[in-house]
Amino acid sequence: MTIEAGELTEIEQDALAEIANMGVSRAASSLRQMVGKEVLLSVPSVKIVTREAASKLVERENAKKLVAVQQSFEGPFAGKALLIFPEAQSLELVRSIVGDQHTLEDVIDLEQEALAETGNIILNGCLATIANVLNRTMRMSLPSIVRGDGAVLFEVQEPASREQFVLFLYIDFNIKTRDVHGFIALLMDLPSIAALKAIVNDFISTIEKQPSGHVG
Amino acid sequence: MQYKVLIVDDSKLARMVMASAFRRIRPEWTLVETANADEALVAVSEGMVDIALIDFNMPGIDGLELVANIRTSHPNMPLAVVSANVQNEIVGRARELNAGFIPKPLTDEGLAAFLSGAALRLKKLAT
Numbered sequence: 001m002t003i004e005a006g007e008l009t010e011i012e013q014d015a016l017a018e019i020a021n022m023g024v025s026r027a028a029s030s031l032r033q034m035v036g037k038e039v040l041l042s043v044p045s046v047k048i049v050t051r052e053a054a055s056k057l058v059e060r061e062n063a064k065k066l067v068a069v070q071q072s073f074e075g076p077f078a079g080k081a082l083l084i085f086p087e088a089q090s091l092e093l094v095r096s097i098v099g100d101q102h103t104l105e106d107v108i109d110l111e112q113e114a115l116a117e118t119g120n121i122i123l124n125g126c127l128a129t130i131a132n133v134l135n136r137t138m139r140m141s142l143p144s145i146v147r148g149d150g151a152v153l154f155e156v157q158e159p160a161s162r163e164q165f166v167l168f169l170y171i172d173f174n175i176k177t178r179d180v181h182g183f184i185a186l187l188m189d190l191p192s193i194a195a196l197k198a199i200v201n202d203f204i205s206t207i208e209k210q211p212s213g214h215v216g
Numbered sequence: 217m218q219y220k221v222l223i224v225d226d227s228k229l230a231r232m233v234m235a236s237a238f239r240r241i242r243p244e245w246t247l248v249e250t251a252n253a254d255e256a257l258v259a260v261s262e263g264m265v266d267i268a269l270i271d272f273n274m275p276g277i278d279g280l281e282l283v284a285n286i287r288t289s290h291p292n293m294p295l296a297v298v299s300a301n302v303q304n305e306i307v308g309r310a311r312e313l314n315a316g317f318i319p320k321p322l323t324d325e326g327l328a329a330f331l332s333g334a335a336l337r338l339k340k341l342a343t
Binding site: 015038 | 228230299301
């Protein structure tokens, strides 16, 4: 787990990375069911960074043209979950889900719908696991598709927004034997981080105290 | 019979969750915690371990590599991979190494089932 300190204590960062890891790992398992190939995951990173820095991180090894399926979530804390990959690989991802027998035309026709559905399954799986672990309810928006560079994805339009700090959790994934790689990322605004800290601390103290019943 | 159990996980939280479950299920067993594979191998080689529970997604050597490594010197030690990554390939590789698989988020039932099997196996080996 790679961590850059912000306002989070060591155990809070640890807890967030572990909880995100569980969410993403479960989500990757759903993706594996859809594509029929193993999905390889990196170790998760948790950082508190500006929106601009987050946007640069997703561009790192990728082409600048990205496509993302995003869903907003709301509850005790709010933010956005995104499934991101280079635009050039979007059709390959769709093909790995619908099968190789389809023509390029079919795949192009299906692209939007297939991406939204894939994103929906993966991101819901991720957020549902996180919500269950923390024993909270989260409402999720419908998936939408965004195309552009990191700045577009993370809404870095104005200087004020660019400088805004966010909690950025991300994990790289690769579909084995397919040329598809991408990120699953969670982005949360700072007011949400305060709420999240309280919930995480609640969770940690439950583990320490709990004599019986279930934890995590 | 009381056993010594090694918990390997890079997340302190995950180790706390595991230790908390042990306090409910097997409070009398001894726990040894390590945060990575290298420390785990030291603990195993020093004979401090009867059973090991190993996280999959760790920096450096991952959980399955660690299981494979321990297997070469301890063919009968009860081992389990603990992960939310429930992909067929991961579960399958654990099976091939004669290791169990315990899904995260951890439940008392999931852990208890593995530990009962492990205790039986160790008892059999001792007789």
